[in-house]
Amino acid sequence: MYNFSAGPAQLPLPVLEQAAAELTDWQGSGMSVLEVSHRGKDFVACAADAESAFRRVANVPSNYRILFLAGGATGQFSAIPMNLAARGATAAYLNTGQWSKKAIKEAGRQGVDVRVVADESASAYTTTPEPGSFTVPVDAAYLHYTPNETIGGVEFPYIPDAGDVPLVADFSSTYLSRPIDVERFGVIYGGAQKNLGPAGLAIVVVREDLLGRAREDVPAIWDWKVMAEADSMLNTPPTFSIYLLGLILHWIESTGGLEAMGERNCAKAERLYAAIDASDFYNNPVQARSRSWMNIPFTLADPALDADFLAGADAVGLTNLKGHRSVGGMRASIYNAMPADGVTALIDYMTEFERTRA
Template sequence: MDKSVYNFCAGPAMLPVDVMAQAQREFVNFAGLGVSVMELSHRGKEYMAVAAEAEKDLRELMQVPDNYKVLFMHGGGRGQFAAVPMNLLGGANLKADYLLSGNWSQAALAEAKKYGDIQAVEGVIKGDDGSFSLVAAPQFRADAAYVHYCPNETIEGVEMFDLPQTGGVPLVADMSSTILSRPVDVSQFGIIYAGAQKNIGPSGLSVVLVRDDLLGKARPDTPGIFDYQVTADNDSMFNTPPTYSWYLAGLVFKWIKAQGGLQAMEARNLEKASFLYDYIDASDFYSNKVAKNCRSRMNVPFQLKDAALDAAFLAESKEAGLLALKGHRIVGGMRASLYNAMPLEGVKALVAFMERFAKQHA
């Protein structure tokens, strides 16, 4: 791929070049209809075919069991922070446990507290030096309606590869930064949700996989637009869905299938992350403070040995065509997001720049 600019943004993240090229070709004339896909009625047969094919491809990629609904919804990941408790805490059991591993699980907890008896369970140990490691065996209430966790925290760069052991309590996962990066066993989850802007497509869309037995439990005051049962009954078209984002998501699903599916994505992502982490670990100029057993493959935070050089690093990396490397304000330093669309060549370009910068400022 001939590319001189690489976008390391944590989201909205880069899209596959082939997907953007196809979308560009079809932008004003979709399928020979003479109109854009954005102009098609979401209830017309042409767009219904687009929507149905996207769902079919996602089901195939993730091997979604038949007893799960696949929903395409509004509001991104934050919308689901509210939708999950509204849909699962509508009966007598108002208890839910939230495993805290970083900023996004904390945000989900804060939203859920509006709707029930929500317990925080610490999942990460933060050292005085800013390091992160996992709690070995977090404990959950046996009578909770569900347990929520975020397997990948984009800000801290912490990823959980083992499932929390909930003793049969339904497990809900915010997979916004994990989905489609590696295979997961969907049958181990009650609900998987994901904002689209990492590995799926443009921001605003969210994808929800929900097990059938968890439908129909919503609080009476749940807005119809966030009610999983209503959404499922209307094939995700209770109102006009984000049609262009859904269409682009479908193109991304096909692109992933063409790359070899989720096993191939995992191998590529592991290679990219290992290449960058190995360089950082061998350097005395850069450092990463996350324990090796929970380092994110998608989001790699790193620090320079002298924070006074951060501004120069960001300015010079931008000039080199390496974009959006500034770390989140909570943890500082730098962050490189390596979602599916980031090629290995982009990571190699980043490491080559880091080497040059370190030599110049040693």
């Protein structure tokens, strides 16, 4: 079965097999990792190993802290303004899709003066703003953007220039899919359920000089400085997600690191886009330079065939291809764990379906 779900997504088979083998007896403890105390020395070492592996894999500089938090990326939509901006302060946002819109809405709920400096809604969120086409207010507490919009399959082909304003990015769908220049950012955050494990964990990478700016009334659980000082264990963290994150990070290292991962992901996306573009039966609506490597939406020439396409795909082991309800059509999410063979199988099925139905 090839799982093209946008999240929770397909996980690497070697990682699942290792987790299954260790599930009832972790490190000879006679207990599952699901059962051990997060305060015990074995799990503290497990979390420290996951953090160290993340720092190595993503090349995170020493002046950044890595936080393992609950609440997913959605929780951080509120935590970001609470940690970086006083009520009434200006915060700049780029609006490029559904997740940008949600982040903007939550910032407004936190009393921030939201300035949308680029808005791609006029294109039905099929484009990204041209570099240099927007101006970031110099008094902005931060500039927020979503490098990859999971729902629309739109991805920035560049890192926006925020000047001296801290750049904040929701990397949920692109985390560790390729090398990251962490020093370009003040804060990187995202949910783990795409490339880094099961749902329930958010990973926040924050530059140390941005810690300690939280409002006085921010709950401790959302205060990045408090969580950093507690090594992300102010409360019971999502232990199983952290354990699996560690396994996945070691898997990434064993398969060549982010340089090799980026090459594989680029090749997978190029092959699928080439198949779509070569056909009059399928169409991708996204501006060519803004196409996502991770989430590839496509429509059929006749939407009446959508149900047959999905049923036939399921029958041959290609699942979760239905597009988001706000977009329609199909969507193939081809995260790190999707092998090249899965993309080949999808292209072969699309070719045969077109041959018999066009």
